[in-house]
Structure formats: C-alpha cells, structure tokens
Amino acid sequence: MSEQSTAPAPAAGVPRHPDDGFATDPLGVLEEGHRRHGPVFRMPLDGVETVLVGTWAGSGELFAVERGRLEVLNTALVHDLFGRALFNLTADGHGEARRLLRPALSGRALAGYVPSLLEVIGPVAGRWAQHGTADLHGQVRELTGAMSARVLLGIAPGEADAADFAAAFEKFVSATGAPPGPARFTDRRYWAGRSARQDLHTVFARRAAQAAGDAPGGSALPGLVAAFADAPAEAGPLEDHLLALLIAARETTASLLTWCLVELAGNGEHARLAAAEARAVSADPALLVGRGALPVLRSVLAESLRLHSPNLLSMREAVCPLTLGGHRIEAGTRVAYSPSAGHFDPATFPRPYSFRPGRFLAGQASASRLWAFGGGAHACLGRPLAELMALAVMACVLQRGLPRLPDGPPSRISFRPAKAPIDPLPFALDQEPVS
Ligand code: HEM
Numbered sequence: 043m044s045e046q047s048t049a050p051a052p053a054a055g056v057p058r059h060p061d062d063g064f065a066t067d068p069l070g071v072l073e074e075g076h077r078r079h080g081p082v083f084r085m086p087l088d089g090v091e092t093v094l095v096g097t098w099a100g101s102g103e104l105f106a107v108e109r110g111r112l113e114v115l116n117t118a119l120v121h122d123l124f125g126r127a128l129f130n131l132t133a134d135g136h137g138e139a140r141r142l143l144r145p146a147l148s149g150r151a152l153a154g155y156v157p158s159l160l161e162v163i164g165p166v167a168g169r170w171a172q173h174g175t176a177d178l179h180g181q182v183r184e185l186t187g188a189m190s191a192r193v194l195l196g197i198a199p200g201e202a203d204a205a206d207f208a209a210a211f212e213k214f215v216s217a218t219g220a221p222p223g224p225a226r227f228t229d230r231r232y233w234a235g236r237s238a239r240q241d242l243h244t245v246f247a248r249r250a251a252q253a254a255g256d257a258p259g260g261s262a263l264p265g266l267v268a269a270f271a272d273a274p275a276e277a278g279p280l281e282d283h284l285l286a287l288l289i290a291a292r293e294t295t296a297s298l299l300t301w302c303l304v305e306l307a308g309n310g311e312h313a314r315l316a317a318a319e320a321r322a323v324s325a326d327p328a329l330l331v332g333r334g335a336l337p338v339l340r341s342v343l344a345e346s347l348r349l350h351s352p353n354l355l356s357m358r359e360a361v362c363p364l365t366l367g368g369h370r371i372e373a374g375t376r377v378a379y380s381p382s383a384g385h386f387d388p389a390t391f392p393r394p395y396s397f398r399p400g401r402f403l404a405g406q407a408s409a410s411r412l413w414a415f416g417g418g419a420h421a422c423l424g425r426p427l428a429e430l431m432a433l434a435v436m437a438c439v440l441q442r443g444l445p446r447l448p449d450g451p452p453s454r455i456s457f458r459p460a461k462a463p464i465d466p467l468p469f470a471l472d473q474e475p476v477s
Contacts, residue, residue, distance in 0.1 A: 053093050056084045056369045068354055068457050072096055072383045082367030087355070092376045093366065096383025098390065098411060100367060104358075104379050105418025111364040112377060114420060115357040117222035123214070123235055126278030127286030129420065135276035140423060142273055143283060146265035148426040153331045155193045158260030159431060160327060162192050162199060163438040171442035174470035178303060178447075179463050182435075183296040187211065189431050190291045194284060195249045196261035207245050211288065213238035218289075243281045250280070287424065294352040295428050297460035299435050301350035302342055303469065304452065305397045306436075307445040312399055316342055317474075320440035330433050339433055340409075341399035347414040348407075349397055351382030352460040356416060381413045443471030 059075040064085075072094065075083045081100025084093045095104045104112070114129050124130055128139050145151060166185050175181045187208065191197040197204050217235020226232040253263040270280040306313040315338045322329060322336075329335040358377040363370060371377065386394040390411055391401065401407040415422035422428070439445065448470055452463030 053084055053091075053369065053371050053375050056082055056093055056367075056371070059083045059085045059094075061085050061087070069380075069382065069386075072380050073386055076100075076383055080367060082369055087376070087378060090376055092378050093369075093371055094383075095366060095377060095379040098384040098387065098413070101379050101381075101384060101413050101417060103366060104377070105416075105421075107364055107366070108358065108418050108420075111360060111362055112358040113361050115359040115376060118224075119218070119220055119222045119226050119232070122226070122232075123217055123239060124286055124289075125239075125282040127282040128278070128423070129286060129290075130282075131276075131278055135274075135278060136419070138274060138277040139283060142269040142277055143266065143287075143423055146262035146269065147287075147424055151262065151265060152426055152430050153328065155260055155262070155427070155430065156327050156330050156434070158192050158198070159189055159434045160438065162188050163435055165199075167435070167438040167442050170439065170469065171471045171473070174448070174468065176468050177466035178469035179296065179300045179467055181469075182299045182303075183292065185435065186292050186296040186299065186431070189435075190288050190295075192261065193427065193431075194262055194287055194291075195246065196253060196263050197249065203245055203249065207242070210238040210241040210245065214242060214285070215289070215292075239285070242285060246281045246284050290422075291424055291428065291431075293460035293462070295431055297350070297352035297462050298343070298346060298428065298432050300462060300467075302346045302432060302436055303439065303445050304447065304463075304467070305346055305349070306342060306440075307447045307469075308451060309397060309399075310444065312338070312342065313440065313444050314474075316436065317440040317444060320437040323437040324441050330430060330437065336433060336437075337403060338399075339436055340429075341402040342436065343429060343432055344402045344407075344409040344412065345397055345399035347409075347412055348382075348385045348391065349395075350461050351380075351385060351412075351414040353381050353414070353416075354457040354461070355380050356420070379413075379416075381416055384411075384413060439471065443473045446470045446472050 057079040059079060061071065064071045075085060075094060076096045081097040082093060082095055084091060095101060113132055116130055121130055128136065128143065131139055163185065188199050191204065191207055197207055213234045216231045217238065220226045220229040220232040220235070249263060250267045253267050266280055306316065319336050319338050355378045360371050360373050360375045360377060362373050385391065388394050391407055402409060415425045448468045452465065452467050454464040456462055456464050
C-alpha cells in the first residue's frame with residue numbers, strides 16, 4: 043500500500059498533542075505527549091495526522107491487536123524497491139516467510155558465524171587501536187556492512203564480489219532517499235536504485251549457486267537457499283528477503299554499536315569491567331553465543347538499547363476499525379509506535395537519562411522491558427544476529443584498548459533512519475596495562 047492511498051481518517055476521540063519541537067527533540071516531544079495523555083495520543087507526523095502509541099503498556103496492547111487490523115505502512119517507493127520482501131508481505135505469506143528465514147538468523151546457527159565475524163572485525167579493530175578513526179559512525183557503518191555481507195551472503199572483505207556488492211548496495215541505499223510518491227519517477231536516484239537492485243539480485247544468485255557447492259562456510263546463505271528451495275510463492279523470493287535483511291541490519295546495528303562505544307568512552311569503570319570479559323572472549327570465542335555468558339557486555343547492550351534505541355518510529359495503517367487505549371481508531375488511520383517511548387519511565391528505570399548499565403546487572407531492571415527490537419507480528423527477526431554482531435565488535439575493540447572520544451561526545455544527533463551523530467566523531471583506543 044502506498045502513502046498516497048492513505049487519506050488520514052479522523053481518530054476523533056484521541057487526545058491531540060502539538061508537534062512543536064519534534065524536529066529537534068522527537069523523543070522529548072513523545073515523552074511529554076505520553077506523560078500528558080497516556081499511552082495513546084495523536085499528532086501531525088511529517089505533515090500527516092498520526093496516532094502515536096507508546097509506553098510499555100501501550101506498545102504491548104498494539105502488538106496484541108495488530109494482526110489483521112494494522113499493516114506496516116510502506117510507501118510506493120519501498121514497494122518498488124523491495125518487492126515482496128518480508129516487511130511488504132501480509133497475512134499468511136508474511137508468517138511463512140518469517141518461519142523460513144528465522145532458523146538461519148538465530149539459535150544454533152549463530153555459533154557457525156562467530157569465526158567469520160571475528161575475521162571481519164579483527165583487522166578493523168586493529169586499525170582503530172593503532173590509529174584511531176576520525177569518524178566512528180562512518181567506520182562502524184562500513185564494518186556493519188562488511189559483517190552482514192559476510193554472514194548473510196558469504197562475501198569476505200577483499201573478495202572480487204565484495205567491491206561490486208558494496209557499490210551496488212550504496213546505490214540502492216541512495217534510492218531509498220528518493221521521494222516516496224509519484225515524484226520518484228523523476229528522481230535519478232530511483233532509477234539508479236532500480237538498476238542496482240537488479241545487479242544485487244545477480245550477485246545474490248551467483249552466491250546462492252556457490253552456497254550449494256564450495257562456498258566458504260560461516261554464512262546463513264546455504265540454510266536460506268535450502269529453506270526457500272520449495273517455498274510457496276506467497277512467501278516471496280529469497281532475493282527480496284536478502285536485500286531486506288541487509289537493509290534492516292545496517293543502520294540499526296551501526297547505530298547500536300556507535301552508542302555502545304560512545305557510552306563506554308564516558309564510563310571508564312564499566313569499560314574496564316567489560317574489557318575483562320572481552321579478554322575472556324579472546325580465549326573462548328564461544329562465549330559470544332553462550333547462554334548467560336558475558337553479563338557485563340550484555341548490560342552495556344541493554345542500557346544502550348534503552349537510552350539510544352536505534353529506531354525512532356515504526357509506521358502502521360489501520361486496515362479496519364480497532365480500539366487502542368480505549369479509543370476507537372478508524373480504518374485508514376496512520377498509526378505509529380515508538381520502540382523507545384517507555385524506556386524513560388522513572389518507575390521502571392530510575393534516573394532514566396543516565397547511562398547506568400549496572401541496573402541490568404543488579405537485577406533492578408530487566409531487558410525484557412525494552413521494545414527496541416519491536417514486538418508482535420513484525421518483531422525484529424534479526425535480533426539474535428544483531429546482538430551477536432554487537433557483542434563481537436565490542437569484545438574485539440575492548441581487547442585492544444579502552445574507548446576514548448578525543449573531541450568529546452556528539453553534540454548534534456539525527457534520529458532517522460536511525461539514531462546517529464550528525465558530525466564525524468573522532469574515536470581512539472587507549473591501551474592500558476593488563477592487570
Ligand atoms: C540493533 C539492531 C537492530 C534493531 C534495533 C532492530 C529493530 C527492529 C525493529 C524495531 C523492528 C520492527 C519494525 C516494525 O515494527 O515495523 C525490526 C524489524 C525487522 N528487523 Fe530489525 N533491528 C536490528 C537489527 C536487525 C538485523 C541485524 C536484521 C537482519 C539480519 C534485522 C532484520 C529485521 C527484519 C527482517 C524486520 C522485519 C520483520 C517483519 O516485518 O516481520 N534487524 N527491527
């Protein structure tokens with residue numbers, strides 16, 4: 043469905059909140075809206091009247107009722123570029139595609155990806171230890187792209203396909219910035235993106251053929267190829283899903299990693315505790331996928347996800363009338379939930395604006411109270427892989443030194459497509475004598 047088809051229908055009984063200041067402080071505006079009106083209120087969002095859902099209880103209610111009533115609101119541009127990718131599918135096709143994709147992205151499959159991830163991360167972390175970097179987020183985005191290419195497609199850095207893949211992928215990503223409606227047809231990025239999509243499908247087909255034969259191990263591709271070999275057409279083609287996974291992985295995981303490292307740079311005591319765990323990982327990399335292992339590194343992940351949720355908003359459209367927070371929402375209404383609205387509730391997270399990973403260690407807070415990976419029908423399918431990639435990067439980095447931000451923390455932040463520093467952020471690793 044396209045944004046053009048969504049004439050905003052009234053959600054008349056829902057309290058209205060002004061959108062003043064949303065461009066510069068979106069989380070502050072959402073927090074204030076929920077403080078005043080509770081889990082559900084409405085507000086103009088990018089010029090369209092939208093019902094905002096948040097708080098722990100509000101998001102939980104949305105996830106419980108969404109199936110068959112709310113659909114992911116994707117623009118015509120997203121449909122053109124991503125075809126029948128997971129987030130463009132509905133009903134049975136969507137459920138079937140998730141069922142087929144999940145085993146390669148979670149559970150026992152993860153242990154097989156650890157050596158290839160460490161191979162990709164090692165040289166990058168080594169360069170940071172030696173020379174630092176002038177642009178942490180830019181470097182982390184590149185690294186996330188390389189990790190995803192290795193794990194999802196079996197493409198190692200330096201291979202012939204690596205450069206072709208990276209160039210086509212960048213063109214494809216640029217196309218997602220084209221206008222969402224009919225104006226996309228007059229935008230050069232759109233046509234370049236359509237042609238990049240074809241090039242990427244060619245790379246995927248080549249890698250899939252190799253995956254059936256002598257491709258390097260440590261990749262999800264052979265499992266995915268096998269899962270989709272006899273898949274029903276309604277589950278969509280694997281090529282479309284691969285592109286969606288690569289896109290869904292990149293900005294989000296890069297954002298999480300950037301904020302983990304930024305916060306560790308400001309919290310030397312916790313960074314030292316985490317570095318001790320990181321050294322244990324170099325002796326036993328299986329700890330990265332061990333149940334209950336690495337509590338300190340995991341507390342850093344949880345607290346960064348709480349304080350710096352990568353995604354600001356996820357969009358839905360009501361496809362039939364429904365009730366949220368006691369308010370009737372008509373079909374056609376645009377609905378959005380914020381994964382992080384609820385992460386700053388002082389009753390659940392005391393001193394909510396401070397980075398205190400210890401709250402997850404001491405059992406004062408539970409990571410199950412976080413919605414950073416969404417929930418319900420479209421909950422993040424890549425969560426276990428995202429957490430593995432983030433733990434692996436943090437471990438490799440902390441083995442080599444303690445993070446430092448020579449120019450201090452970022453002062454200007456953008457929130458979309460994922461929360462990230464706007465300006466280049468210098469980053470260094472200080473070597474400490476091992477105690
Ligand atoms: C820190 C990293 C990540 C965060 C915070 C994150 C967050 C999210 C959120 C909030 C959603 C729900 C969107 C919605 O409700 O519309 C989502 C969906 C999704 N994510 Fe992630 N994600 C991350 C990493 C990944 C990775 C690494 C992958 C793949 C390898 C991935 C694949 C997906 C897919 C395929 C969906 C769509 C699921 C569906 O529509 O059924 N994500 N993610």
